[in-house]
Amino acid sequence: MNAPTDNQATTLRIAIDAMMRRFKIAESEVSDSKPLNQIDIQVMLYVSAHPGCGPTDVARYLKVAPTTISSATDRLANREFLQRERPDKNRRSIALSLTGSGTRYVFDLIDVQKTHCRMMLEQLSPTDQDVFIKLISKIAQTES
Numbered sequence: 001m002n003a004p005t006d007n008q009a010t011t012l013r014i015a016i017d018a019m020m021r022r023f024k025i026a027e028s029e030v031s032d033s034k035p036l037n038q039i040d041i042q043v044m045l046y047v048s049a050h051p052g053c054g055p056t057d058v059a060r061y062l063k064v065a066p067t068t069i070s071s072a073t074d075r076l077a078n079r080e081f082l083q084r085e086r087p088d089k090n091r092r093s094i095a096l097s098l099t100g101s102g103t104r105y106v107f108d109l110i111d112v113q114k115t116h117c118r119m120m121l122e123q124l125s126p127t128d129q130d131v132f133i134k135l136i137s138k139i140a141q142t143e144s
Helices: 006-030 038-049 055-062 066-078 100-121 126-142
Strands: 082-085 095-098
Touching: 006 100, 038 055, 038 066, 038 082, 038 095, 038 100, 055 066, 066 082, 095 100, 100 126
Parallel strands: none
Antiparallel strands: 082 095
């Protein structure tokens, strides 16, 4: 593989920063009150995709300390986006799930993010759109 130049890395960083700003704008479009911070959003997205998961599962996936997830789940439960239940089979564990409000928030967030992605992709030809999606997906898979 060829090593990317500093100029290429800088250009990519600036482009990613612009895309992240668009996603941050999308988050503010969804929230009717104080927008969620990034870790809370990531917790909600994970729980939405993995109902019944435990806080340790989320911490492991996001590569953060369990105390970080504990604080996030407290905030989300207080906003009535997340519920914590103790399964009958193991009373020491906690199962996380989204409330109706949390599910709507995640659905709306993903919908607005897809709209922003469409706006970004419209800047490219159909062929370039497919190439870009293929390449960004390849990068995303190697960064996990």
